[in-house]
Amino acid sequence: MSRRSASNERYQKYTGPKGQTRKSAAQAKPTRKEGSSTPVKKNKTKVSADKAPGGKFYEPDTPEYKFWRRLWWICLGGGLVLVAVSFYLQTYLKTIPWARTAGIATIGLSYAAIIGAFFIDYRKLRLMRSGKYISKTPDKPVAAKPADKPKTPDAGNSGDDK
Numbered sequence: 021m022s023r024r025s026a027s028n029e030r031y032q033k034y035t036g037p038k039g040q041t042r043k044s045a046a047q048a049k050p051t052r053k054e055g056s057s058t059p060v061k062k063n064k065t066k067v068s069a070d071k072a073p074g075g076k077f078y079e080p081d082t083p084e085y086k087f088w089r090r091l092w093w094i095c096l097g098g099g100l101v102l103v104a105v106s107f108y109l110q111t112y113l114k115t116i117p118w119a120r121t122a123g124i125a126t127i128g129l130s131y132a133a134i135i136g137a138f139f140i141d142y143r144k145l146r147l148m149r150s151g152k153y154i155s156k157t158p159d160k161p162v163a164a165k166p167a168d169k170p171k172t173p174d175a176g177n178s179g180d181d182k
Contacts, residue, residue: 080148088144095137102130 029035079085103126110123 078149082148085145085148088140088148092137092140092145095133095140099130099133099137102126102133106130 025031079089106123106126109119109126113119
């Protein structure tokens with residue numbers, strides 16, 4: 021857009037501006053003051069995964085966790101083996117009448133094993149790793165130390181303490 025008049029004071033140099041024109045609505049918004057452009061940092065109270073007791077990938081060293089982790093591997097590995105057996109039965113032994121039925125049964129068992137592994141991971145292992153799992157088995161009670169024999173005034177004294 022062209023200027024209306026070059027003799028207008030607001031377009032002449034060295035005259036005090038009596039007002040200001042802006043070319044767009046975005047420029048009409050107030051600008052920030054100097055020094056306020058730095059963002060304010062908020063303190064976060066969350067504990068990051070790197071500061072967890074075992075680092076980013078925390079695995080508890082408890083017998084219960086090891087049991088469930090072993091069972092998870094057994095379910096997952098068993099499911100994969102059953103998939104391979106099903107594939108073998110349905111591909112290479114098609115001429116045998118019972119092989120197709122056995123293949124369908126093994127694929128069903130493999131699905132059950134793999135779903136069981138996901139269930140174990142979701143319901144047990146993740147809670148143990150995050151520390152939210154409450155064990156249903158009580159901790160072993162600490163063996164109490166045998167009580168010392170009560171000391172009597174006569175014990176160990178020969179009566180010569182004068």
